[in-house]
Amino acid sequence: MENTKKKKGAGQAFLDVIERIGNKLPDPIVLFMIIAGLILAASWITGMLGVSVKNPADGETIEAVNLLTGEGIARILTEAISNFGAFPPLAMVLVVMIGIGLAEKTGYFEALMKRSLEITPGFLILPMVIFVGIISNVAGDAGPVILPPIAAMIFIRLGLNPIGGIFMAYAATNGAFAANFILGMTDALAVAFTEPAAQLVNPDYSGNIAMNYYFIAVSAIFLMGIIYFVAKKISIPRLGKYEGPPVDEEPLGNKEKTALLWANLSALIFVAVIVIATLLPNGILRNAETGSILQESPLMDSAVFLITVLFFIPGLVFGILMKNIGGTKGFGKMLGESMGSMGQYIVLVFFAAQMLAYFDWSNLGPILAVSGSNLLESINLTGIPLFVGFILVVALINLLIGSASAKWAILAPVFIPMFMFLGYDPAFTQMLYRIGDSATNPIAPMMPFLPLIIMYAQRYQKDIKMGTVIANLLPYSIALLISWVAFIIIWYLIGLPVGPNGPIYLPE
Template identity: 45%
Template sequence: MVKQKNNGFVMRSLDTIERVGNKLPHPVTLFFIFAGLVVVFSAILSLLNVTAEDPTNPGEMLAVKNLLSTEGIQYMFTSAVTNFTEFAPLGTVLVTMIGIGIAERSGLISTMLRGLVTSVPKQLLTATLVFAGIMSSMAADAGYVVLTPLGAVLFAALGRHPLAGLAAAFAGVSAGYSANLLITSLDPLLASLTQMAAATYDPQYAEGINIAMNYYFMIISVFVLTLAGTYVTEKMVEPRLGKYEGGIQSSEGEATALKVEEKRGLVGAGIAFVLTCSALALLIVPEWGPMRGPEGEIIDSPFFTSLVPIILIVFLIPGLVYGLITKSIRNDKDVANQMSETMATMGAYIVLAFAAGQFVAYFGESNMGIILAIQGANFIESTGFTGIPLILTFIFVAGFINLFIGSASAKWAIMAPIFVPMMMHLGYSPELTTVAYRVADSTTNVISPLMPYFAIVIAFAQKYDKKVGIGTLISTMLPYSIVFSIVWIIMLIAWLLLGIDLGPGSPIHYPAN
């Protein structure tokens, strides 16, 4: 990777972050070191009797669990396997890659990319990639394992730096996670926690809180963040990365015209894709759909919790049809071999997942993350701020906590009972508090090594540059985190000053003016 010489203060700062970060040990080693530090600090903090009151169970105290105690040592040994197998991204990535592997190794993805490169206006590629990343939250975490590597491949096919494409997709998927043009599974999850917290202050008001309470704000956010992500990619990240000279595989780098059999394969794959999606739609669209929820609901239904195998099928069937038409797949042995070859490339990630899984599990078991969140919440409450300063402080602290606790619902379960009633008392609606939390929760995802998918993004990046480490990824993604935070906060302040509803029946102020 050849970088452009950077003379500006910001660019020099990013280069420094990258150099310092990349001097750290290999990510696998680093996660094992982090796990060890958690064990040591859990013992120290336990001896110091560090505790915090559980806001979800008033009167009950949470203490740091000593992982060097008899129970702690037993936990580390007995949970080692489940810490690995239950590491959230592991199954998602491996299952999804089975379907993607067939689509890739049959030649379908390569042919689609070449067709895309020769037909889509190049100036729209970055914006399209960021937009697609933001919208991918409707498919839960699938964007991490589908769009981030796809972004790198698309940029490489155009002769642009693949890491810039990966960064643009990662920014959309992760830093823009809360925004969407549709209601996603995140909306009812956060709304239910907000409603319970609001009920402690005003049960009658809480009954009117709905899952679309932030919908208007999030729709506009999609377009604002798409523009911001495009700007950061093309004006900051890509110039800093410079020209890519890492060697691109011909199947990814060539943008030649499609052959006749490839066009036939694409047509067949397209028909297979439509038929597959139509068949899957029958599982949820009709009222009798077997993948609807118990009460016939679509949101938070078995369909949405089964998106990983659904994505596997959506990639697998068109890939098989394409391979059969173009003769890149001739029998079942070819299919099995292509799946096996794909899994073979995931070896480095599997090792990384084992180390990261232990660290994440230890951090959660020790209660240090929860106590950190509670203490951060107590700090904001003690500042005595009101109005915009209070909201900005809340966003800053929630974003800082997000560096250590990745789960949006876990953090909100802790913070909502404290901040929703407090903000209602100051005249701000639970809907406003929730949307401020969503801004903070999204924008710092891309710079947190504790974010579960951070490890796999590094693995994708190392395909193009073996030297990529935590420092490289953080320095590349930091401009997105900063710019997304600034534009989103400005947008929120404007919304606050104008008093526009955040969603249907969801005012800024409490009680509604």
């Protein structure tokens, strides 16, 4: 018993150190301003030194760009507004908050969570949140925007610290990004770069969107257990008891149950309409040319807005039946108040957008990515050490470049041919990449969702800082990386294909 306490104390002490160091950093807004300045300085140094690498995708030279020239400064000034407006999650977050905000203000979410807890066995609630987080990547970037605040409310109803729900949901949506039971755009994007890279060696090679499906589907189950273990044994105990406003434990009355029933029915009707519009042969939510549901379809392109409406409709129905909206003026006030909480996030996004733009313009990301891949290739590893080394390089690069497709566009032409010459099928190499690309997502500072997670957490703890967030997400990333690497090694040793027409070894 004493040894167990010591081990637990050592782990918590390590996280405490990470948290203390991280919390000495400035406010996130100021931090992004500083990082943006450092990127500009790095661009000046590397540009002056003529740092460059050869792009393995097309053989062209990638040169570091000095942004502190007259032309660079002009670009910084003239494109600041467009950088802000084009920041990927900004519009999505604000639109989603319309639906979530109304559902929260009318009391729909609270009633739904309370009723769910009344009828759901306690041991299933957290696994269900993790499950939803893992499969949410089929809807693109909606998962890390929508699920964390909902998980926070669920944790409050369970008597747990809501910040733990935010961290657990973010780890599930981002850390297990390459695991799913449903094929989606991430699978299509991956094979889009894998196939042409493989054709550099074999012009007749043809990949398919499902060539990793066996492994990612089983991984979804496996990683549910890993995330649940970290949440229960590390994250939730570390955060301690929630000291916020007391939670009303009164059961739902008949009026609330009736309003909730009709609100849920309205949501189901909306879902049914979407399903019909998707599954009909000429459904309006299918790709008009190919008939595809997942690839370049209105369904996938409108996923965020559809989810917003899915929250908005039952929230509105619940509010009308409970008579707590207060007419058109009260309705407008509810929507305005839901947006009012986003002010700090909007300011933070402005500076985060500039930082990411400078990193992109300077070419520092591709230079670091190619340099890292060249280093791994020069070591000349084989077998399991090669797999582990490749995954670790991708995991480190992932801390610098948030876009999965951008990284794979650079790395695929290097590693797909290299692994093919060693006898490994491109489907297996692609799966190795996707593990490294996912596991460190929760702690990646270049992830555009990290500022959002900080903002969500600050709703419940005003003084929370970057260090606390990273310290609590770090165990998830470490556990996901170690366990997933071990899992793919076992899979490799058994010799199972990673998906349909996705063997480990190239056919002889």
